[in-house]
Amino acid sequence: MELFDSHCHVDETQFDADRAQVHARMLQAGVGRFAVLGSDLPTSRHAVEYALSHESAVAAIGFHPEYADRCDEASLAALREMAKAPCVKAIGEIGLDYHWPDNPSRETQAAACEAQIALACELSLPVAYHVRDAHMDMIDLLKRNKPRLTGGIMHCFSGSWEIAREYLRLGYYISFAGPVTFKKAPKLQEAAVNVPLDRLLIETDSPYMAPEPVRGRRNEPANVRYVCEKIAALRGMDAEELARVTTENACRVYGLC
C-alpha cells in the first residue's frame, strides 16, 4: 500500500518526544509522502525547514483564519520570500473559520484569504483551504476571485455532497480526514462516496482529527490508512487501489508529477 498524507502537522511540538517512532510507523504503514502546513509565519517557516530536511515531505505556507489578523503586507512579503524554497508546493492553510467566537472578524478573515489567493496566483501555487462553519461564504469568496484561482484542496472536508459539488465545479480536490470514519457521519460519507476518484484526497490533519479506531488519541500520519480503508469500504473498492489513486492525486495537486 502506498499512501500520501495530504495534510498533517507532524513537524509540530506534539511530536518532539517520539518523532523518530512516528516516522517509523508512518513508513511501516506505507505512507511514503506527506504534506506539512503552516498556520502563521513561525509555523510556515518551520514547515519549510522540516520539508527541506525530510525528502518525503512537501510544505505549504500561509495564515490560518485563526491568525488572519497577522497577515499584513510585511507577512505577505515574508511568505513570498519563503516560497522560493523548492519544497514549498502550496499556499495554506488559509480560509474561513466561523466556529470560534474569538477568531478574527469575518471581514479580517476574508481579507487575509483573498490576499493569499492573490499571492498563490502570483506564485502559480495551488491553495490548501481550511473551512469551518463557513462553506457558503467560502463559495461566494471563491466565485468572486475566480480569475485568480489556482486550484488546490478543500482540506478536512466537513460539508455535504451538495457543497462538495460546488468546490468540485470550482476545480478543487476534496480531502477527507478522520471524521469520515465516525459512526454518525452519513452526510460526510455520502460526499466521500460521490467525489470523483480523480479529485479525492486523504489526510490525517495530525495531531488532530484521529480516525476510528484510534479516535480521541493524538493522531499521526500512519493513521491515514484508516481513512483510506473506510472510504474504500464505503465505495466498495479495494483499499490498495484507493491508496494508489489518492497518492497519484496528491502528487498531481502538489506538482510532484
Ligand code: NI
Ligand atoms: Ni491543518
